[in-house]
Amino acid sequence: MAGFLLRRLANYVVLCLVATFLAFTLASLTFDPLAKLNERNPPPPASTIEAKRRDLRLDEPVPQRFVIWMSGVVRGDFGSTVTDQPISAELGRRVGVSLRLFLLGTILGVSLGVVVGVVSAVRQYRFSDYFATLFSFLVLSTPVFLVGTLLKFGALRLNETVGVTVLYFTGETDPSFQGGWIAALLDRLRHLVLPTLAIALHQIAYYSRYQRSAMLDVLGSDFLRTAQAKGLTRRKALFKHGLRTALIPMATLFAFGFGLLVTGGVFTERIFSWFGMGDWLVYGVEQQDTNIVATVTLFVAVLVLVSGWLSDVLYAALDPRVRV
């Protein structure tokens, strides 16, 4: 099994590199980083533009630029932005902001999604099942930027009714905030609720749909009946034999759900003014900055890699047939 996981890991690393290379190339071909400089009024002297062009190595072939950038990345230097800010300086904070959002969203989404799915499968065609189905249909049809705005709307109403600001919807922390660490934690928590909810709702709906049909498949199976015939209680049979089997397809789904999550993260960060990686991507495209975009792509690729590899591990843990 270790061989299998290592092979997968090697495959993912290659995918990651190629993905970053593609994004880098695409960005180099479509972006025009000098556009902002050229638009300036009065126009800057030709020598300034020429210096910038040399700085950004715009005359060198793209693969060569990629190799230079990548060799910097290996040493921990992600290059600088068009405006000469070092990317590495900002990277850590932004990664932290995004990871906090993604991790909480994933944990909440996967666990609640599985629970909702299992419950609606076990209680098929009851009210709870219909409600969960309707809920997930509705959420899956509502893009994250609408969910986010509606959540903001709801929070505004809530704050108005209560009279104090219970939930914040801009930024990840209050810049003028002062107090002890408990109060600081609470402050962050109040900023965290809405964005996490915005990102988790989709995940819950997405996973619960799959979990429900996977669980339904298992519920009618012979081995579950056999387990009960041998004297296991229904609950025990459901959890020990049913749920474990029904979780197997979830493991493979997990890797794909992550792409969805990242895209949702871009919208969430923008709407709630979190300066994370998703926000950086939009900023990078707007500023036509190749290095920022390549850095974000690398981050996303690594995340998808980790989640893909994790889902392989989960798969191997859940399905004994893979392990032989």
Next chain:
Amino acid sequence: MSVTLKDTDSAGTSGAAAGGPVDAAVEPGRTLTRGRLVLRRFLRNRLALVGMVAIASLYAMAFLSPLFAPWDHQQQDYTAFLRPPGGNHWFGTTQIGEDVFAQTMRGLQKSLTIGLLVGVISTALASLVGATAGYFGGWVDRILMWLVDLLLVLPSFLIISIASPAFRGKSWLLFVVLLALFGWMITARIVRGMTMTLKEREFVKAARFMGQSPLRIILRHIVPNMASLLIIDATVNVGAAVLAETGLSYFGFGVQPPDVSLGTLIATGTRAAFTFPWMFLFAGGFLVLTVLSVNWVGDGLRDALDPTSTRARRREPRRRRAGATASAAPSAAPATTSSAKPSTTPSDRPQSTDGSAG
């Protein structure tokens, strides 16, 4: 969906393919063609029917309303700025006096058109790539599936947003091509799995031994045998395409002004969402309605075309699952070729190849 399956016909038994004959027995004395059978199953699903009617009326509304609406989408009413809904501005007006109803309809037109085009093109692409990979196997298969993996690592949102400066100021059709180019991977995986089993069937072998070219075999024998799956997936992909388009347009990476889509409308409306909610609520509502009805139709089509796609049917289910099925579950881990099980027409379904609950 109410195929009258007997209770004994439960899951796990690989021959759960009795859907066709049993259904035919519902109404004896009259020949039931497959088309009529599918239609009847579809009509029984109330939500799918509602979705179908909703989509039809959305299309009609989007394209016909300019004929009778009082205002044009570019016209400005200098007597009414930021007016709430009412009067002859049915959905209110914007800061510069544009009619929100006319704009929403215009955006709906664009979003619906893009969604339909992208859904159809990407599914066609998926069937070609998937069938090629599955039919030839070996290196072709490995390279194509590696490409699929690569595109899954790079979210399409990311690629298209990076590419967006290139089509700024160009036709929106370029945007359609990009969306289609990056929306076919999951379907292609499923098609590949089905092709691998279809390849071993007698009619494909016969065609091959008669000397037909691979392209002809794929187009004439393999792809038509997956028509059910492709129709379902095309529908689901339309919904996904509408979401992708509006998402990209929301950031200005998609449909560019002066063109409007539901995404750009929501983006402009969101800025003033709290004080002038009508500017974004209507566009948002239409967007949700569109995607929701497309998903319902996809769900109903799945029940009607592919009643064996779920093995576990204990009682008479009316509807089963959301826009994407578990049978369509993408298989990331190597050992899950089972997720792409062959589910052709109910009567001629081959032996069950799925290994999970068997």
